[in-house]
Amino acid sequence: MTDMETExxxxxxxxxxxxxxxxxxxxxxxxxxxxxxxxxxxxxxxYEAGLEGYWMYCASGAMMRDRVKALRExxxxxxxxxxxxxxxxxxxxxxxxxxxxxxxxxVVQTDVEGRCHMFSTGQYRDKVVRENGEFKxxxxxxIVDSFNIDRxxxxxx
Amino acid sequence: xxxxxxxxxxxxxxxxxxxxxxxxVYASEEIFAREQQKLFDAPTWVxxxxxxxxxxxxxxxxxxxxxxxxxxxxxxxxxxxxxxxxCAHRGAKVVRELRGNAKFLKCLYHGWTYDxxxxxxxxxxxxxxxxxxxxxxxxxxxxxxxxxxxxxNFSGVLFASLDLNAPPFEDYLGPNLxxxxxxxxxxxxxxxxxxxxxMDCNWKLFMENTRDIYHAPMLHAFIPQFGMFNPAKQKNExxxxxGGAHSGFFTYETEDAAAPPPANQKKxxxxxxDGGKKLVFEDxxxxxxxxxxxxxxxxxxxxxxxxxxxxxxxxAFTIRQVRPIAPDKTxxxxxxxxxxxxxxxxHDRRTKQSNLFGPAGYVxxxxxxVMESTQQMIARGLESGSTFMEMGGRDVQMSGSHGxxxxxxxxxxxxxxxxxxxxxxxxxxxx
Numbered sequence: 001m002t003d004m005e006t007e008x009x010x011x012x013x014x015x016x017x018x019x020x021x022x023x024x025x026x027x028x029x030x031x032x033x034x035x036x037x038x039x040x041x042x043x044x045x046x047y048e049a050g051l052e053g054y055w056m057y058c059a060s061g062a063m064m065r066d067r068v069k070a071l072r073e074x075x076x077x078x079x080x081x082x083x084x085x086x087x088x089x090x091x092x093x094x095x096x097x098x099x100x101x102x103x104x105x106x107v108v109q110t111d112v113e114g115r116c117h118m119f120s121t122g123q124y125r126d127k128v129v130r131e132n133g134e135f136k137x138x139x140x141x142x143i144v145d146s147f148n149i150d151r152x153x154x155x156x157x
Numbered sequence: 158x159x160x161x162x163x164x165x166x167x168x169x170x171x172x173x174x175x176x177x178x179x180x181x182v183y184a185s186e187e188i189f190a191r192e193q194q195k196l197f198d199a200p201t202w203v204x205x206x207x208x209x210x211x212x213x214x215x216x217x218x219x220x221x222x223x224x225x226x227x228x229x230x231x232x233x234x235x236x237x238x239x240x241x242x243x244c245a246h247r248g249a250k251v252v253r254e255l256r257g258n259a260k261f262l263k264c265l266y267h268g269w270t271y272d273x274x275x276x277x278x279x280x281x282x283x284x285x286x287x288x289x290x291x292x293x294x295x296x297x298x299x300x301x302x303x304x305x306x307x308x309x310n311f312s313g314v315l316f317a318s319l320d321l322n323a324p325p326f327e328d329y330l331g332p333n334l335x336x337x338x339x340x341x342x343x344x345x346x347x348x349x350x351x352x353x354x355x356m357d358c359n360w361k362l363f364m365e366n367t368r369d370i371y372h373a374p375m376l377h378a379f380i381p382q383f384g385m386f387n388p389a390k391q392k393n394e395x396x397x398x399x400g401g402a403h404s405g406f407f408t409y410e411t412e413d414a415a416a417p418p419p420a421n422q423k424k425x426x427x428x429x430x431d432g433g434k435k436l437v438f439e440d441x442x443x444x445x446x447x448x449x450x451x452x453x454x455x456x457x458x459x460x461x462x463x464x465x466x467x468x469x470x471x472x473a474f475t476i477r478q479v480r481p482i483a484p485d486k487t488x489x490x491x492x493x494x495x496x497x498x499x500x501x502x503x504h505d506r507r508t509k510q511s512n513l514f515g516p517a518g519y520v521x522x523x524x525x526x527v528m529e530s531t532q533q534m535i536a537r538g539l540e541s542g543s544t545f546m547e548m549g550g551r552d553v554q555m556s557g558s559h560g561x562x563x564x565x566x567x568x569x570x571x572x573x574x575x576x577x578x579x580x581x582x583x584x585x586x587x588x
Contacts, residue, residue, distance in 0.1 A: 041517070045255065046350040053350010053493055056517045057508055062439035066514075074378040074436055076523045148353040148488070152525045153517035 002099070006094070010101055010128055011089045013135045018084035018105070021155060026071065029156060030040035030064035033137045034129060035134045039064055040140075041157055043147035044122065055153055067156070079112040082119070083156075098138060101126040105142075107157060120146050120157060170574050174355070174400070174551045175567040177543040180535045183359035189484045195577045196463045197223025197481075200323035202309065202316040202330075204465035204478050205229050206492060209313060210256070211237055215273060218256040220308075220490070222319050223464070228252050229308065229315060232273035239306030239317045240275030245359070251303065259540065275303035283586045311335070312342035316465070324327060326472045334405050334459055339468045340450055341457055345497040346580030349507070352475075352491040354516045358528035359535075360464060360481035361573075363489065366524055367460040367468075368404045368569060370395075370560025371548055377520045382436040383444050385520075388559075392453075395557035398484050400575060401568020402462035406560055410453040443509045444519065446471025462572050472503065472508035485532055491515060 001011075022058050033039065039058040046053035058064045089103040104124055109119035127139035142157045159179055160169040171179055182188050197203070203222045206229060210218050217230035219242060226242040229249070243253050249266040261278060263270040270279040277298040307318040309326030316326050327335050356363065366372070374386045398404040438444070446455055449472055459467040464479035468528025474495070480488040491514070495507050514521045549562025553571050557564060574581070580588070 005558075043352065045353070047288070049256070049350075051348060052508060053352065054508075054511060055352060055515055057512055059505075059509065060440065063443065063509070066438040066440055066443065069438070070379060070436065070519055074382050075519065076376070076378070076526060078526050078529075091354040148355055149516045150355045150357075151516075152522040153515075154522055 002094060006099070008090055009135050010091055010099060012060040013128065014089050014101070014124070014126075015087055018086050021157075022084055026068045026155070029068060030061050031113055033061055033064065033132050033140070037061060037137060038139045038141075038157070039137075041142045041144060041153070043144050043145045045145050055149070056156065057128055064156075071154060073077075075154060077152040080151075081110045082155055083108045083110070083116075097129060099126075099128040099135075100146075101128050105157060109151065117150075118146075119151060120144055120149070122146065122157075160582075167585070168577075168579045170579050170581050171543060173581045173583050175544065175553065175570040175574070176547045176551050176563075178570055179543045180541070182219060183362060183532065185534045186520055188486055191577060192463075192481070193223045195223065196573075197395055198319045199576060200318065200320040200329075200465055201466075201576070202318045202323065202326050202461070204461070204492075205239070205273075205308075205315045205317045205386075206474055207313060207346050207404075207428050207476075207494060208237070208310050208315060208350055209494075209497075210348050210492075211315075213258060214261050215258040216256075217259065217262070217273070219254075220317075220478055221250055222317060223481055225319065226250065227306065227317060228275075229317065229379065230262070230273040230275075237308050237310065238274045239260060239308040240271075240303035241306070241319075243303070245277060245301040245303060268368055269301075271303055275305055277301045277303075287446065297431035312339050312512070313346045314338065314342060329399065330461065333396045334398050334403055334461075337396070337407065337457060337459060338467065339401075340454070341467065343450070343496075346494045347497045347499070349493040349495045349511075350381065352493070353488060353518045354525065355482070355486065355488045356525050356528050357485055358487055358532035359484055360479055360487040362528050362531055362535075363487055363524075364460060364464065364466075365566050365569060366528065367458065367466045368406075368565035369563070370406050370458075371563060372527075373520075373560070376523045379436065379444075379519045383438070383441075384435070384443065393557075393559050395554075395560065395562070395565065397553070397555045397565060397568045399462065400572050401553045401555070402572030403566070404568060405457070405459040406455035406565070407458075410448075410455055416552065437549060439507075442484070442506065443512050444471070446473070446510060447506065460569075462569065465578075468514055470513060471510050472507045473513050474507070475514055485536060487528075556583075 020028050041056040042054050042056045085106040087104045092100040106121040107119045108116050110116040122144040125141040128135055129138045205220045206218045211231040214233045220227050228242045229239045231237050241489045242252050244264040246269050249264050251262050251264045261270045269280040272278050283292055307321050309316045311326055374381045376526050380386045392409040392411050394407040457469040466477040468475050475493045478490045513519050546563040546566050549564055553568045554564040
C-alpha cells in the first residue's frame with residue numbers, strides 16, 4: 001500500500017500533466033518526464049494483438065522536445081481545443097522506487113467553429129519515479145481504446 | 158458537371174483531356190453507388206494484408222473491397238482463401254472480430270457454419286426437429302457457400318478481387334511497378350502493427366493525394382525544413398502503369414549527397430515556404446533512414462488503382478487499404494511491416510521512423526486536415542465547378558523524372574472514366 005502523500009503527489013502529477021497539455025504549454029510537456037524515458041501512444045488493437053504499431057513513439061526526452069518543436073514550427077493540423085478528463089488514478093504498486101500507476105483519460109476536442117466531440121479515450125499506464133524529490137514519468141504508455149482516429153493526431157494525449 | 162445528353166442517363170466527362178474533374182464526383186451518392194459496381198465489384202485488385210499475418214491454418218483477417226466486407230483465411234491446405242463476410246442465409250455478418258484463428262466460421266444469427274474456404278459445412282436444424290420443418294430435400298449446402306474471391310500473393314503482400322475473372326494481379330499491376338514492389342519486399346515480412354484513421358472526405362480525394370507529389374514540399378513543411386526536399390542531390394522517377402491507373406514515385410539519393418540546397422529553394426516552396434529556415438532535431442534519426450534499397454532508392458510511393466497504397470520511405474514501410482464508407486467518409490487502414498531478419502538496431506530505427514507517417518505523422522498529419530477542408534468546400538459547391546490539373550502539361554505521360562507534374566492525377570481520372578464507362582465528349586459524339 002502506498003502512503004497517502006505519495007498517492008496524492010502521483011495523482012497531482014497526472015492532473016498537472018493533462019492541464020499542461022490542455023493549456024497548450026507544450027514546451028513544458030517533456031519536463032514531466034525524466035530524460036531517459038519513453039512516451040508512446042499505442043492503439044489498443046495492436047496492444048491486444050501483441051504487436052507494436054504506435055501512433056506516436058518517443059524513446060527519450062529529446063524525441064519529445066523534437067515533437068513539440070515540429071508542432072510549433074512546421075506541422076499544420078485542425079484548429080482545436082483539447083480538454084482532458086482524467087479519472088481513476090490508481091497506484092498499483094511500487095518496486096525499486098518505480099511506481100506502477102494507471103488512470104483513465106478522455107479527450108474532448110472542440111473545433112474552430114465551437115463544436116465538440118469525443119476525440120479519444122483510453123488508459124494511461126505509467127511508471128513514475130522520484131528525481132531530486134520530484135515525481136516524474138519514467139514511462140507513459142497511452143493505450144487508446146478508440147483506435148480508429150477521426151482527426152489528425154497532433155497534440156500528445 | 159457530368160452531362161447526360163438527351164436525358165439518356167449516359168454520363169459524359171466534361172473535357173476531352175483529364176485536366177478537369179467535376180466536383181460532383183466527390184459528393185454524389187449516385188456516383189458513389191456506381192463506383193462500388195464499376196470499380197470495386199469489378200476486375201480490379203485491392204490490398205488486403207500480408208501473408209505473414211496468416212501463419213497457421215485457421216488464421217483469418219478482415220478488410221473491405223470498396224464497401225464490401227471481406228475475410229481472408231488460411232485453410233488446412235495451406236492456401237489463402239477469400240470470401241465476402243456475409244452469410245449466404247440472411248446476409249448477417251459472419252466474422253465479427255478483426256482477425257483471429259478459427260477452424261470454422263459460424264454465423265451468429267442462425268448458426269450457419271463455414272470452413273476456411275467459405276464453404277457451408279453445417280446448417281442447424283437442416284433436417285427439421287422431431288419431424289417438424291427443415292429445409293426441402295433438394296437443399297444442397299454446396300450451393301450456399303460464401304461468395305468467393307480471387308486472391309493473389311505478391312511478394313508476401315495479399316490482394317483480392319471480387320471478380321473471379323480479374324486478370325492475374327501481376328498483369329494488372331504491370332511489370333515496372335511489380336519490380337518495385339519486389340524491391341521493397343526484399344526479404345520475409347513481419348507485421349509491426351495497424352493504424353486506422355477515418356476522414357470526412359471522399360476516397361478519391363485521398364487517392365489523388367497519394368499521387369500528388371506537387372503538394373508535398375508546401376503542405377508538409379517538415380519535408381523542406383528538415384532537408385528532405387533537395388532536388389540538387391536527389392533523382393526522381395515517376396512510373397505510371399495500366400493506362401495511368403497506377404502510379405509510382407521514387408526518389409534516389411545521388412552520390413552528390415553533399416551538394417548544397419539550390420539557391421532558389423525558397424521560390425520553389427512558394428510564398429509560404431522558407432527555404433532558409435531549418436528544423437533541427439536533437440534526434441534526427443527519426444527522419445533519416447540508412448540505405449536499405451539498391452541505388453540509393455529511399456522513397457517509394459506506389460498508388461495502386463483503385464484503393465491501395467505503398468508508402469515506403471527511409472526505413473519506414475507501410476501499405477494502406479483505402480475504404481470508401483460514404484461519399485464524404487473514408488477509412489484508411491495502415492498495415493506496417495518490418496522484416497524477419499532485422500537486427501535490433503534496425504527494428505529500433507524503423508520504429509522511430511514510424512513517426513513520419515500515420516495519424517500523427519510528421520509528413521502526413523496535414524493530409525487529413527486538407528482532405529476534410531477540401532471536402533467541405535466541394536460539398537458546398539456541389540452543383541458546379543471542377544478541379545484544374547495542368548501542372549506538367551495536359552496529357553497523361555506514362556513516365557517522368559520529377560514530381561512537378563499532375564500527370565499521375567490525370568492518369569487516375571483517365572483510368573477512372575474507363576472503368577466507370579464515362580466517355581469523353583469526343584468519344585460520346587463518335588458513338
